[in-house]
Amino acid sequence: MMWFFLVSDALTFSGLLVAYGYTRHTTQAAWPIGEETFDSLPFLGHGYPLMYVALMTFILIVSSVTMVLAVEAGHRMDKKGVMKWMIATIIGGFFFLGSQAWEWSHFIHGSHFGSVEILSGEHTGSRAIVKGHFGELESFTVVQAGKHHKVGDVIKETPDELFHHFRTAVMNGQVKDGKITLHDGSVATWKRHHDEHMELIVKTDGTEHSLAKVTKIHGKDAEAKYWESVNSGKKGAIIYGADLQSNEYGPSQYGQFFFFITGFHGFHVFSGVMINILIFLGVSRGTYHKRGHYEMVEKTGLYWHFVDLVWVFVFTFFYLV
């Protein structure tokens, strides 16, 4: 019966991936590139294309191996062996889920630059993703009093906290002409380090037509265009991270498919871990040993390998090609 369930579930995933391919081929904007979108590692920052997904893939492969070793131990009626390998599998499953949580959080929060709508020049109306190193914020200086701050107050917090205020203000269209309106209503100027190696990669053309080729804007020109949009006070000129409406990486459907397909797969992994825990409890109580065979371990093993199998395809079509 497990095989019949897996056949139908595999058809579901096939349908989802084909729908993804369909959308990707119809859309006019340039589709995000895996190694550009996913290039971060926890604690180490940017510049490690695909390393993190590779790690996730490896974790899932290893947990699939430990599962098949549990099944093999079951064939020898080796209860201790089954327990050992099942615990390893469960730990691998939790590691994968934790990795995915980190990746989602990273995807949702996005980069320091976000993506930018270009407001002047030959690319007016086009949207570009931004690469480079964002100059850290140092402080805000209040120039117009609000509920909590007086004129002349200097707000010093960690760069991350300052950036959090900055990001919120930009998203709400409250940054204009070098001044930021803080959430208590006070208006401030900011002091920050210089950006480095900024590069705009134009991905979506201002017209309805698809891009003939991807254009890149470097250096001073890129900085001027980027900060013009930040300082425009136009809501949505800068998009940070991703939600179901829009995302900084590319067309909105990209984010929607990302959440749905990796989310649906993650849900399968979660169910798999729960089932593995139940079966592990059964093994440790000797239920299957008394029965004379470990067929239940073999069945959950099938499901667990299937989850790995789906990830192999998601990995290829979402991250590699």
Added chain:
Amino acid sequence: MERDDIIEYSLDAHHSEEQGKKIRRKIWLVTAILTAITAIEVVVGMYFGRSLTSGMVWQSIKWGYVALTLVKAGYIVLVFMHLGDERKVLKYVILIPYFIFIVYLIFIGLTEANAVHSAWETYGG
């Protein structure tokens, strides 16, 4: 009714310590192959990815990825999921739907998508 599946299951559900050794060696070999393929995919993605190559080179890399994915999938299904050791009928019941429906779905989905793409390009959104 007598359940023949239970009897049949218990017939090949057990193996000796010696057979186990052989099976474990096969498992670790497949692990090494799957890991190596993933490593190759990632290294190629880092140095010859879509952002760095184009045209024919990228086309061949892309199809290379698809081929490697199918190899990985084959190993997982046939060895880890033991489909290779199942009876012929079950094997085909499981595999044939994909050869008929999914290959067709991929073909029709992508053909249609490209047609829609060029229609939008020609006549505007």
